[in-house]
């Protein structure tokens with residue numbers, strides 16, 4: 001249990017603990033849970049006024065919320081599943097009955113997702129694409145989960161982008177578009193921006209210790225990463241965990257600097273300084289790089305933090321009286337090559353008592369809308385919804401938008417992504433402790449890096465690491 005001193009320290013003061021955890025996202029909260037269970041005194045310092053980080057219940061005008069950040073959970077995501085169970089949060093299936101919409105080259109078509117192609121829309125390049133996917137599947141098998149830099153062809157694959165590979169391994173514009181759509185919908189970057197090795201590892205990591213990761217598990221709704229959602233919203237998981245941890249979690253406490261001395265570390269947050277034997281920094285490398293470290297970190301870690309940028313992403317939702325697309329035989333899922341939104345899902349509540357359409361405004365699309373007033377984002381979002389789901393989508397009861405790129409304590413999303421050269425030169429620094437400073441966050445995970453499950457796994461891993469070091 002936390003020491004009495006840790007529980008009662010006033011908000012603006014100096015205090016001490018065995019371990020300071022920086023960041024109350026899923027990674028930091030999980031680390032704190034396990035360290036407290038191991039009998040260590042812990043203080044969690046969170047910059048925002050809420051826990052959860054990239055897991056966020058986006059408020060709607062009527063006082064309810066919808067998923068503004070992380071949303072889905074699927075098979076082999078065992079650690080977030082276990083945590084949600086512990087917190088009494090149930091899951092339900094993502095609405096997935098009917099056909100998906102595919103919009104390309106100005107033409108709208110519908111397709112089934114229970115055929116051999118699964119979630120892949122049929123396009124002219126489909127044979128071409130299947131051959132490329134088979135090749136990728138073979139490459140993925142050779143990438144060691146958690147250590148992609150040790151793949152036999154790591155140097156070759158980290159020397160090119162996913163775009164370069166997709167262009168030299170497919171001829172049709174359909175296959176090329178669908179490979180770009182894969183990078184966009186999973187990482188919210190253009191395929192030009194991400195290392196081939198990183199993409200291969202992302203797929204290798206989409207599994208668990210007994211089930212190898214695959215591209216299918218990343219992109220599928222049924223049997224894939226989009227299979228289920230959390231009843232009441234995913235934010236219930238971090239909210240309840242933070243509540244359980246109680247007063248050791250301090251909000252509005254952005255950490256500005258971490259000073260390593262002979263006896264341990266001193267962590268300086270706004271209004272609070274904490275001395276500890278160890279510190280866990282539980283956030284993406286890019287955001288961890290905003291903290292001042294003294295003495296300077298080893299160059300490998302400092303430069304990793306310069307080379308692991310966040311994707312660019314926003315979510316747009318429209319709320320309707322009913323999920324009208326269901327009556328039209330549609331799942332609410334779409335893939336589009338134009339407009340502000342390139343992928344959609346049905347975000348309605350489990351009982352379907354009203355309809356919520358969610359659209360991702362991914363990579364270049366949200367960059368184009370950077371700084372645009374909300375009315376312009378709304379108009380662009382509704383234009384996409386109408387094009388994909390018809391005129392009934394034009395007049396929602398309300399809309400909402402969550403722009404992650406403008407969030408000071410996230411800097412984008414869904415995850416940090418490695419451009420060419422970063423993993424082979426700096427990858428081991430993702431997890432390697434720097435003296436008493438340990439690193440967590442979904443980006444440091446082996447399985448399901450980039451996902452809530454990876455965040456939880458990273459918290460569990462770092463708690464063991466720190467407990468052993470104390």
Ligand SMILES: Cc1cc2nc3c(=O)[nH]c(=O)nc-3n(C[C@H](O)[C@H](O)[C@H](O)COP(=O)(O)OP(=O)(O)OC[C@H]3O[C@@H](n4cnc5c(N)ncnc54)[C@H](O)[C@@H]3O)c2cc1C
Pocket residue numbers: 022023024025026027028045046047048051052053054055068069070071072073253254255256282283284287288291313314315404409410412413414415440441442443450451452453454455
């Ligand atoms: C739009 C979007 C959609 C997504 N969809 C899914 C999905 O469907 N399924 C899925 O599994 N995952 C999804 N993700 C990814 C998922 O949200 C993340 O993988 C996961 O939440 C990361 O948790 P974390 O604890 O590693 O980091 P974070 O959640 O980023 O937590 C880091 C915490 O540190 C805090 N912090 C930052 N700097 C400081 C500082 N200096 N001092 C103190 N505190 C600080 C932040 O405020 C934050 O609370 C999505 C993400 C986004 C943005």
